[in-house]
Amino acid sequence: MCGIVGILGTHEVAPLILESLKRLEYRGYDSAGIATVNDGRLDRRRAMGKLINLSDLLVHEPLPGRAGIGHTRWATHGAPSVRNAHPHRAGRVSVVHNGIIENFRELREELAAQGLVQESDTDTETVAILANYYLSQGATPQEAAEKTLARLHGAYALLFLFEGEDDLMIAARKGSPLAIGHGDGEMFVGSDAIALAPLTDRITYLEEGDWASVTRAGAQIHDIEGRLANRPARRIQIDATQVDKGGYRHFMAKEIAEQPTRLTSALDHYLSGDGTFRLPSPGLDFATMDRLTMVACGTASYACLVAKYWFEQIAGLPVDVDVASEFRYREPPIPPRTTALFVSQSGETADTLAALRYCQGKADRIVSVVNVAESSIARESDLALPILAGPEIGVASTKAFSCQLLVLGLLALEAARQRGRLDAAAHAGALDALRQLPGLVNHSLGIGEPAARIAQQLAEARDILFLGRGRMYPLALEGALKLKEISYIHAEAYASGELKHGPIALVDKAVPVIVMAPHDELFDKTVSNMQEVMARGGQVLLITDREGAKAAGQGVWETLVMPDVAPLWAPILYAVPAQLLA
Numbered sequence: 001m002c003g004i005v006g007i008l009g010t011h012e013v014a015p016l017i018l019e020s021l022k023r024l025e026y027r028g029y030d031s032a033g034i035a036t037v038n039d040g041r042l043d044r045r046r047a048m049g050k051l052i053n054l055s056d057l058l059v060h061e062p063l064p065g066r067a068g069i070g071h072t073r074w075a076t077h078g079a080p081s082v083r084n085a086h087p088h089r090a091g092r093v094s095v096v097h098n099g100i101i102e103n104f105r106e107l108r109e110e111l112a113a114q115g116l117v118q119e120s121d122t123d124t125e126t127v128a129i130l131a132n133y134y135l136s137q138g139a140t141p142q143e144a145a146e147k148t149l150a151r152l153h154g155a156y157a158l159l160f161l162f163e164g165e166d167d168l169m170i171a172a173r174k175g176s177p178l179a180i181g182h183g184d185g186e187m188f189v190g191s192d193a194i195a196l197a198p199l200t201d202r203i204t205y206l207e208e209g210d211w212a213s214v215t216r217a218g219a220q221i222h223d224i225e226g227r228l229a230n231r232p233a234r235r236i237q238i239d240a241t242q243v244d245k246g247g248y249r250h251f252m253a254k255e256i257a258e259q260p261t262r263l264t265s266a267l268d269h270y271l272s273g274d275g276t277f278r279l280p281s282p283g284l285d286f287a288t289m290d291r292l293t294m295v296a297c298g299t300a301s302y303a304c305l306v307a308k309y310w311f312e313q314i315a316g317l318p319v320d321v322d323v324a325s326e327f328r329y330r331e332p333p334i335p336p337r338t339t340a341l342f343v344s345q346s347g348e349t350a351d352t353l354a355a356l357r358y359c360q361g362k363a364d365r366i367v368s369v370v371n372v373a374e375s376s377i378a379r380e381s382d383l384a385l386p387i388l389a390g391p392e393i394g395v396a397s398t399k400a401f402s403c404q405l406l407v408l409g410l411l412a413l414e415a416a417r418q419r420g421r422l423d424a425a426a427h428a429g430a431l432d433a434l435r436q437l438p439g440l441v442n443h444s445l446g447i448g449e450p451a452a453r454i455a456q457q458l459a460e461a462r463d464i465l466f467l468g469r470g471r472m473y474p475l476a477l478e479g480a481l482k483l484k485e486i487s488y489i490h491a492e493a494y495a496s497g498e499l500k501h502g503p504i505a506l507v508d509k510a511v512p513v514i515v516m517a518p519h520d521e522l523f524d525k526t527v528s529n530m531q532e533v534m535a536r537g538g539q540v541l542l543i544t545d546r547e548g549a550k551a552a553g554q555g556v557w558e559t560l561v562m563p564d565v566a567p568l569w570a571p572i573l574y575a576v577p578a579q580l581l582a
């Protein structure tokens with residue numbers, strides 16, 4: 001994923017674009033660049049690595065102009081390098097792009113046969129060359145963009161800037177979101193509303209296949225058939241404090257710390273004072289549901305895996321969980337009385353959206369659990385349930401994961417109630433325990449110091465294993481994902497009982513093993529697996545509660561002691577140490 005921004009402003013735009021790119025750095029950070037048009041002259045600056053490098057470059061080589069586009073990149077085609085960094089330029093056209101142009105090789109060969117050879121390894125430069133080719137054939141910028149878009153297969157959010165055009169950007173969306181922001185004599189385009197938050201709160205979301213000709217006077221939007229389309233602007237509420245670091249070193253730290261507040265917001269949204277679960281009408285009929293099919297990617301898919309335990313154990317509802325990138329191509333049959341549920345923080349993950357579209361017309365109901373309420377996944381669902389985590393800007397999903405779990409936990413409880421699997425007292429008890437979560441998560445943030453000390457030592461390891469059993473197995477998966485993504489340390493997760501079926505061969509004193517095990521009904525079994533690890537010289541970090549530490553803390557390398565929590569909801573609490581260690 002990459003982040004893109006465009007501004008037609010009344011002042012110099014490079015500093016504003018840089019600020020907006022900082023709010024999109026969660027989408028990619030291996031290179032960045034800005035192009036502007038200044039008195040008709042197109043120019044650009046690009047730098048490797050984080051935005052600070054681009055910022056330094058701009059100090060030495062300023063980029064004047066009141067019209068510009070910018071990009072922060074996560075490499076897909078072509079290694080991270082200045083040559084492959086966006087904006088790409090061909091003659092009179094500069095382009096930034098998020099997505100993948102699937103037919104770029106054919107196009108590149110076709111253009112090369114005409115002597116139009118590209119410098120970079122990217123699919124995006126091909127787009128720029130093609131648009132410039134149409135310009136050279138006498139097309140207007142709008143015609144050149146439209147003809148170019150008609151040739152592209154794949155997914156894109158694209159922004160074009162043209163030499164000689166100080167008051168024009170062309171934006172296009174297919175498969176990747178794009179928001180147009182309306183200012184006072186200024187116009188903005190961004191990958192999401194967060195990027196534009198301090199600049200404007202009046203946003204128009206482009207729909208699938210739309211392209212827009214944007215000038216300072218407004219945006220003329222065309223739909224996928226090329227017809228003029230009326231896409232109303234909406235006011236989006238994004239509090240400016242939600243999109244700055246608020247004194248934390250990075251967004252991930254801020255978002256980890258925000259979890260108690262965010263969980264409280266979600267509880268307040270879904271529960272009335274008497275504990276009744278509030279869903280928008282017509283709600284969900286779990287009593288007649290035969291199966292729940294849950295689909296997501298990455299961390300969101302681990303939230304689904306935890307929820308599978310909940311729905312099956314407390315509501316007796318069969319659940320399938322699949323990663324969207326597999327599900328969408330497998331053409332799975334969807335049996336009658338199946339509800340399909342999609343979980344996504346952004347609501348724009350291409351594979352999850354494609355899986356949702358596959359289920360439309362096949363499943364009884366399409367439900368989503370999303371953070372971004374205006375997202376494609378939310379809009380295309382029959383019922384979209386917000387998780388109320390607030391903007392998640394850090395690359396790693398943290399507060400979105402815990403809020404996804406909370407909403408899924410509430411749904412599982414509601415399913416159990418409707419299916420008559422929990423009597424009133426058990427239901428009230430489970431709900432009460434869930435209400436304790438914000439306080440417990442707050443308390444658990446207190447392990448920050450020991451976690452930091454342990455992390456210093458873990459940082460030396462080349463490989464780390466995570467173990468968990470039952471509801472804690474998906475947490476082990478999440479811990480390993482966080483570590484890979486944030487610390488670049490190789491980590492794998494296993495269901496504790498699987499260790500002896502091969503992976504135990506990896507264990508020696510150089511491979512720390514992190515065991516996530518509250519003192520629950522499966523604790524003793526996990527401890528046996530832990531003993532097997534220690535018998536092979538493995539260094540165990542045990543993450544458990546007081547009872548667990550008392551029962552099994554001897555002989556382990558380190559113990560992190562978590563607050564006591566109802567075992568059912570332990571996965572929500574144990575997300576915190578996984579995040580802090582990473």
Ligand code: M6R
Pocket residue numbers: 297298299300301343344345346347348349352395396397398481482485
């Ligand atoms: O926006 P989504 O929840 O659909 O994103 C899915 C995954 O890409 C995401 O959870 C990813 O795994 C996280 N960045 C991991 O921390």
